[in-house]
Amino acid sequence: MRTLIIAPDTVSDAVMTQPLTMMLRRVAGGAHIAVLSFSGNAPIFLAMNDVDEVIETPYPTGRLPLLEMTRVVRVLRQHRFEQVLVLHDSLQAAIMAWCARIPIRRGLGTRSRLGLINRPHHTGRLLEIDLRRPVAERFAHLAFDPSKPLPVRLPNPSLSRRKDLDRSLMIRLGIASGAPVLALCVGIEGKPSRRWPARRWAALITLATDAWPELEPVLLGSTADRSFATEVAALSGRRCRNLCGRHSLVESMAVLAQSEAVVTHDVEPMHLAAAYGRPMVAIFGPTDPRLNPPRSPSAKVEWLHRACSPCDQAQCRFGHGDCLSEISSEQVFESLRRQLQSISRDIR
Numbered sequence: 001m002r003t004l005i006i007a008p009d010t011v012s013d014a015v016m017t018q019p020l021t022m023m024l025r026r027v028a029g030g031a032h033i034a035v036l037s038f039s040g041n042a043p044i045f046l047a048m049n050d051v052d053e054v055i056e057t058p059y060p061t062g063r064l065p066l067l068e069m070t071r072v073v074r075v076l077r078q079h080r081f082e083q084v085l086v087l088h089d090s091l092q093a094a095i096m097a098w099c100a101r102i103p104i105r106r107g108l109g110t111r112s113r114l115g116l117i118n119r120p121h122h123t124g125r126l127l128e129i130d131l132r133r134p135v136a137e138r139f140a141h142l143a144f145d146p147s148k149p150l151p152v153r154l155p156n157p158s159l160s161r162r163k164d165l166d167r168s169l170m171i172r173l174g175i176a177s178g179a180p181v182l183a184l185c186v187g188i189e190g191k192p193s194r195r196w197p198a199r200r201w202a203a204l205i206t207l208a209t210d211a212w213p214e215l216e217p218v219l220l221g222s223t224a225d226r227s228f229a230t231e232v233a234a235l236s237g238r239r240c241r242n243l244c245g246r247h248s249l250v251e252s253m254a255v256l257a258q259s260e261a262v263v264t265h266d267v268e269p270m271h272l273a274a275a276y277g278r279p280m281v282a283i284f285g286p287t288d289p290r291l292n293p294p295r296s297p298s299a300k301v302e303w304l305h306r307a308c309s310p311c312d313q314a315q316c317r318f319g320h321g322d323c324l325s326e327i328s329s330e331q332v333f334e335s336l337r338r339q340l341q342s343i344s345r346d347i348r
Contacts, residue, residue, distance in 0.1 A: 002032045004081040004102065006093045007041065009060045011249070011268035012292070014044045015275050016136040017087065018157040021050040023143035026152075034079065036072070036096075038088075043250040044272075047159040055079075062090030069096060076100035085142045086117060106142055121146045136295060156295040159275040161257045169254035173243060179216050182208055183255055183273070185264035186229050187221030187244065191314045193286045194265045196324050198228060202235030203329035204263065209238050211337070215260065219244055220252055220269060261336055270294050279339040281332050285324035286311050298342075300335045302327050 003024060007014055017035070024033055034053040035045045042056040057064060057072055064072065073096055083104035084097045094116035097105045107117035121142055140154055167177050175181060184205070188195045205217050217238065219229040223245030233240035247255070253272055256262060262273040262280040266287045273280050274294035282294050284303040288310035293301055303309075309323040316323075 001028055001082045002080060003028070003034070004076065004079070004084040004097075004100075005033070005035045006061070006084060006086045006088055006097060007035050007037050007045065008087045009039050009041070011041060011044065012271045013087070013135055013139075014041045015157045015159070015271040016134075017045070017139055018048050018050075018159065018275065019136050019154050020085070020087075020139040020143060021048050022155060022158075023140050023152070025050040027143050034081070036076070040249060043253055044159070047162070047253070049158075049160050061088040062092045064092060064096075072096060073099045076102070087139055087142075091116075108138060108142070134295075135292065156297075157271070157275040158277070159253075159257075159272070161276065163258075166254040166258050169251050170258055173241075173247060173251055173255070175216065175218065175241065175255070180212070180214050181255060181259040182212075182215045182217045183220060183259040183262045183264075183269075183278075184217055184232075185220050185262065185267055185269045185273075186232060187225045187267055187269070188265055189222070189267050190224070193311075193313055193316045193321065194267065194324070195228070195321075196265060196283050196285075196327065197321075198231045198235055200325070200327070200329045200332075201232040202237075204332055205232070205236040205238050205240065207329060207333040208261075208336070209236075211333075216241060218255055218259075220247065220255065221245070261340060263332060263336060266292075274299050279336070279342075281335045281339065283324065283327060283332065285309060285321070285327075286313055286316070288312070298339060300339050302332055302335055 021033055032052050035051050037045050037054050037056045039060045042054050045051050045054045077100050081102045084102040086093050086097055086107040091113055094113040098116040105117050106119040106121050109122055112120055137154055171177055209215055217240040219242045221244035226244040229242045229244045256273045257276045259278055262278045264270040264282050266284050270282050274296035277296055277298050280299040282301050284301055286309055289301045289303050304323055306323045
């Protein structure tokens with residue numbers, strides 16, 4: 001069966017789509033699986049072994065201009081898909097599925113969206129119950145009967161590594177080929193409450209480079225995080241490569257895929273690093289790691305679970321940020337060291 005997946009917008013949800021593609025391949029065997037990708041997330045789907053084709057548009061779901069929507073629908077019609085799995089809740093995504101004349105249109109939730117989704121799909125007696133399930137499980141269940149539990153244990157998301165491309169991208173970023181990288185995801189994606197203090201990051205860099213002198217700390221984030229990363233590098237007193245605001249999605253994927261270890265806030269690159277199976281420590285504060293953790297046996301979560309946490313607020317309502325600031329650099333370093341030891345990786 002020729003199947004189209006209308007993908008979600010965010011990087012983290014895009015990664016969580018991979019178990020669904022794996023389940024579809026297992027259920028349908030030789031089916032053709034294509035993904036309609038939005039917002040520049042195509043590199044993520046191109047790294048999924050079970051995806052045969054990626055159709056992309058630079059616009060976010062629900063915000064396509066009419067001309068671009070018309071173009072995409074025309075492309076989808078040419079492919080003659082037999083079913084579509086709509087992972088995004090927008091009305092526009094459902095409209096595109098209907099306009100593309102795809103006969104079976106499955107979508108998460110109970111809403112038919114004006115009849116455009118003819119196979120609404122939810123697994124709990126109440127939709128609220130279903131929405132509390134991990135995203136990867138809800139997506140993967142679309143490959144099966146919604147009235148029954150998942151028939152198999154869900155695998156963790158996994159992205160393939162393209163080593164030659166990754167090496168060339170690393171060199172383009174000024175990172176020597178073969179240099180052991182400690183990727184530090186210092187970005188906060190506009191949510192200050194998720195930021196581990198600069199002094200903590202700096203102390204961690206000092207501890208890590210003392211233990212493993214060949215490590216090259218590389219700081220990842222957006223342009224808005226660049227001044228914070230500069231402060232971290234200055235406080236550490238060590239040579240750090242500040243790439244905040246200077247890397248594309250495909251370049252950040254290359255850095256994460258080739259890194260020896262990763263330390264990260266609860267942000268989207270955390271899920272990319274987990275899908276590459278990198279040794280990782282994820283620092284949680286105001287968010288709940290029980291709901292959306294890094295799905296990898298190589299990942300360790302540090303979370304104090306204070307009385308006020310999780311609150312999932314962009315700003316700490318008490319102004320102290322203790323749920324993050326009281327996680328020590330030594331604590332994170334020890335977790336990182338144990339993760340590296342557990343997979344018998346010698347980076348010295």
